[in-house]
Amino acid sequence: MADNPFDAETVHEIFKLVWRRKTQDRERGESTDDLQNEAVGGASKKRRRPTTANANALKLSCELLRIFVAEAVQRAAIIAEAEGLEKVEATHLERVLPQLLLDF
Amino acid sequence: MAEEDGDFQRDEPHPDDREDPVSGELRDRVRLAVIKIAESEAGKYGMEVSQPVVSCIADLAFKFTEQLAKDLELFMQHGGRKSVNMEDVIISAHRNEDLAATLRSFSKDLKEQEPQAEKKRKKAAKKDEKIVLD
Numbered sequence: 185m186a187d188n189p190f191d192a193e194t195v196h197e198i199f200k201l202v203w204r205r206k207t208q209d210r211e212r213g214e215s216t217d218d219l220q221n222e223a224v225g226g227a228s229k230k231r232r233r234p235t236t237a238n239a240n241a242l243k244l245s246c247e248l249l250r251i252f253v254a255e256a257v258q259r260a261a262i263i264a265e266a267e268g269l270e271k272v273e274a275t276h277l278e279r280v281l282p283q284l285l286l287d288f
Numbered sequence: 289m290a291e292e293d294g295d296f297q298r299d300e301p302h303p304d305d306r307e308d309p310v311s312g313e314l315r316d317r318v319r320l321a322v323i324k325i326a327e328s329e330a331g332k333y334g335m336e337v338s339q340p341v342v343s344c345i346a347d348l349a350f351k352f353t354e355q356l357a358k359d360l361e362l363f364m365q366h367g368g369r370k371s372v373n374m375e376d377v378i379i380s381a382h383r384n385e386d387l388a389a390t391l392r393s394f395s396k397d398l399k400e401q402e403p404q405a406e407k408k409r410k411k412a413a414k415k416d417e418k419i420v421l422d
Contacts, residue, residue, distance in 0.1 A: 238371055244391060249352065252348075253326065257330055264333075273341065286383070
């Protein structure tokens, strides 16, 4: 298994950033995210423990991220190649973006 | 520093980064990872990747990770759990069957690498040995 340039620690830090923000928004009563409020149990005003992820989940997330980036580059490269070019440019990425975002 | 990276410069915090001082460092790490993967993948086609493309993909990757965090938390809570597990990650890819299958297979490999799984395998291997010897 080749080494993934994305490391679990970085991904974990980004996750924690988001989860901290969510907790802060909820505590400030600013959360208009109904889905989130329902899931958490709207009635409870107790301070919730911040969300955590287990080590394997982080590794798997790294893999998912790696695949996302690899797919983006591959798809754009195929377009550039079809045009007989040697460099992947923004216009190539533009063309593959809609389907890429749908696929992920 | 800026010279190696072409025309990329970050002096201003990213517009999305609200009050988070840590984000800059994390974005840089994401960018580095993206550069490595991009060079490796484009290299397979004998190609280079332009700076704007790298920046765009790096930005996307960061946003993707943020969105993933939200989805994972939601699935975890929906499952009545207190921490995110591999199933949550696999479910997040539910819109793309091939991707979900790839992740599921990767997750099995990860489970097999765990110490407990190793013990079970060694036990099973020893049992097999006995049968062969008898």
